[in-house]
Amino acid sequence: MLRLLATIRKEWLLLKRDRAGLALLFLMPVVLITVMALIEDAPFRDYQELKFDVLTVDNDHGRLARYIKEGLESSGQFTLVDSVDGQPLTTEKARQLVNEGDYRICIVIPRGATAAIVSNANRIVNDLSKRMGLPAVQPVKQRDDSLNVVIYFDPAAKKAFKSAIHNALDNFLTQVQTNLLLERIQLQLRRKNAGAADTDTLDIQLKAIGLQEQATGPVKQIDVIYNSVQHNVPAWSIFAMFFIVIPIAGNMIRERGDGSLLRIQLIPGSYLEVLAGKMLFYVGICVVQFYLMILVGIYLMPQLGLPRLTLGHSYLAAFIIALGIALAATAYGILIGTVFKTPNQALNFGAISVVILSAVGGIWVPLEVMPPGMQFLGRLTPMNWGLEAINDIYLRHAGTGHIWGNAGKLLALCVVMLWIAARIEKRRIS
Amino acid sequence: MIHVHNLHKTYRGALEPSLSGLSFRFPKGSIAGLLGPNGAGKTTTISILCGLVKADTGHAEVFGLRQDLAHRESIKRLIGIVPQQIALFPQLTAMENLEYFGHLYGLKGRPLRAKIDAYLQRFGLEKNSNKEIYKFSGGMKRRTNIIAALLHDPQLLVLDEPTAGVDVQSRSMILQFLREYNQQGVSILYTSHLLEEAQSLCSEVAVIDQGRLVLQGQPHALIQQHPECRNLEDVFLHYTGHALRD
Known part of the structure; x- marks a missing residue:
């Protein structure tokens, strides 16, 4: 010893x-x-944790644009920027800023995007109405050009980052389109049941099952993040x-x-x-x-x-x-x-x-x-x-x-x- | 005291054997000099005596104990070794070094401290006991190196070129100490290339070359046996020749 x-x-x-x-x-x-x-x-940090400035060029000024903006902002991940140096953003200016690396993402909502979604929802409702023996009364655009919400990414952005943004936007677009469709269906059903007592209580709940994260270990709250x-x-x-x-x-x-x-x-x-x-x-x-x-x-x-x-x-x-x-x-x-x-x-x-x-x-x-x-x-x-x-x-x-x-x-x-x-x-x- | 018999040793990968049937015997209480040119086998012989290296064949005995696994620890207790290198920790002070080696020998407390103090005083190092070894002169390092081998009161002190690289004063002190220490009954085995020193210090010398014994006896007797030689160095050269051993 x-x-x-x-x-x-x-x-x-x-x-x-x-x-x-x-x-x-x-x-x-x-x-x-x-x-x-x-x-x-x-x-x-997870991309969900980070906050990004997102250039938004709203050429639609309709419900879709509003919905996307509200959705992005409510997620807490994004700060929307629609003007630079006091000037409203144009598609060209936004693309240039992203390309130069000043911003990492730009979302361009095309003119007529909301109208296109509404028209598409109306077409579906009209079709359903016909099959149910009801009159097709929703207005539908005759010529329906394919429209895209355009995203520009910083060329240096990583694949996982792009994928996360794609998924988030795709989710918003789907939600907007689904909500519009449900609204049109409700409208049509109200017309059919005009005068009925339960008209105002008609409500379609789409989300029957949600997601909830729970801890796997003995501790009940999810308190440890791999940071x-x-x-x-x-x-x-x-x-x-x-x-x-x-x-x-x-x-x-x-x-x-x-x-x-x-x-x-x-x-x-x-x-x-x-x-x-x-x-x-x-x-x-x-x-x-x-x-x-x-x-x-x-x-x-x-x-x-x-x-x-x-x-x-x-x-x-x-x-x-x-x-x-x-x-x-x-x-x-x-x-x-x-x-x-x-x-x-x-x-x-x-x-x-x-x-x-x-x-x-x-x-x-x-x-x-x-x-x-x-x-x-x-x-x-x-x-x-x-x-x-x-x-x-x-x-x-x-x-x-x-x-x-x-x-x-x-x-x-x-x-x-x-x-x-x-x-x-x-x-x-x- | 020391008896080596027909020692053979060839190191792994070596072309030549280090020892080729070396045999000699030194009596108890002597100051024995093991002399030889570079590569003669002196360090290998000492290493075998201490149990650091195993001979291929032959055997070595220290105070009647055969150097083998059964007696290795007993022999270590009897021997104090002063290696050719300054086998001390340069960043530690002389006191810390000596305390550490004393502890390894199982010594502790006041008896150890008293022994260290006495030796430091004997070797003129008491004022430098708290100085790190790397700050010491060559002579001071050599003297501390010797003290580290004395702490456990060995019966045989083995010194491998203890005065190499030291000044005249330090050498004189070391040699004087060795004489006094020998008079206390401690046997000494000593190697050196300084043959004048060996001649004055040793009561008996063995000259080895190429792993074999070439000569053994008392220095003055050896000189007398060779009238053409004035001193031990002449005798040494007579037997080992003038060829360089690099």
Whole structure:
């Protein structure tokens, strides 16, 4: 125990003297997660959450235009802009503004759009009336040209964004047309039943079934949204924890180079105890890093206008996973420190391998948006095991019973890497 | 004290063996010099004696204990090693280094602190005990390197070129200490390329070359046996030749 505690103290003294190393371990990750959360805030927000300025050119001035405008505004996503610099928008001007990237969307409602919808509804009602033996009395335009509500998108707009807007507008158009049709049917029925007592109570309810979102987990309200903070804080915390490989590997190579490792090996007693002390120290550092970044997610992020990090309900499960990640990261550092002979080799390989593993493991972007092959590879990385487990805890409210799979994989990886490191060291000595 | 018998060692991937049947014996209580040109096999021999490296064949004994898995830890307790490198943590102070290595030997508290203070004073380092090692001069580093091997009161002190790169004053202090330490009953095994130093310090020397023993005896006796040689260095060159060993 004395050897273990002495080694922990020694590592602490070495780290304390290395101001730059301390800053790298604690300050840089805080800066990293803050910057990443800020940068990725907008891309991570649902388009439903964002508010866009929408140029609207109303050449119709009818019911359709009014309905579309009211619908867009009531959704809360859009701010309608129908004049620029005090001048009413024209189609050409609006198209130019969108093309230049000043606005992301423009909707042009063509002249006669409302009339075309009314005429179409009348035609359907007349047809139905004929079949029911009633007179076709609704006025219908003789020539019915096909009309389109035109949308212009910023050329840089993403496909998902375009699709969301398309769906929203399509929904409004369908609603307007359906409502008009129902109105005409009601009108026709009133005519038929003129003088009947129940005329005024005639009401057609089209929407019999609605949609309601409910929570899947034990918590009843849907309170956790997968936002920039919820992704970036755990994800980049794991990334930063794995960067512990650089000080560990550098430390081990220096100790081997300056002969202090040799002296330790010449002292009676198991070297494993010394290694355990070193490992415990760095595992502790990793866990402190993790919780420091969690505190940043809880207290600093909201100050920057970002959502607050939600922690789920099982602090023990989160601690177990933090410990698992720390063990895997520390063992990886020991392995790198054993394999490579110079600090430069270890630093370059360590940093690049952590970046690659993080990219593949879903730290930078969620695994779900990657191609299937990369998703498969990503699921083999410790970063992904850690991130999945944390998402389970924070987003899906999982407890200790649900994280053992990923925790077990992290621990197994730690054991395998230490075993390989021990084999290499033994081979080197022999 | 030390007995090596027919040691053979070829490192993995090496073209030449490091040791080719090396055998010698040093008595208890002696200051023994293990001498040889670069690549002669001195460090490999010390590594085998300490249990760091396993011989391919042959065996080594320290105070009657055969260096094998069963006795490795016991032998480590008997030996204090001063490696050729400054085997200390440069960012730690002398006191922190010595406390750490003392703790690894299972020493703690006041007895450890008292021992460290005494050695720091003996080696003229008491005023610099709280200075980081990287700020030390070469001689100060060498002296601290020696103290780290003494904390557990070894019966055999093994020093691999302990005076390399130090000034005359530091060397004189180190050699004086080794003589005094030997007079307390501690055996010393010492390697060096400084043959004049070995001649004045050692009660017995073994010269090895290309992994074999070429000469063993008391320095003055060896010089007397070779009338054409004025000193131990001449004897050494007589047996090992003038060819460079790069």
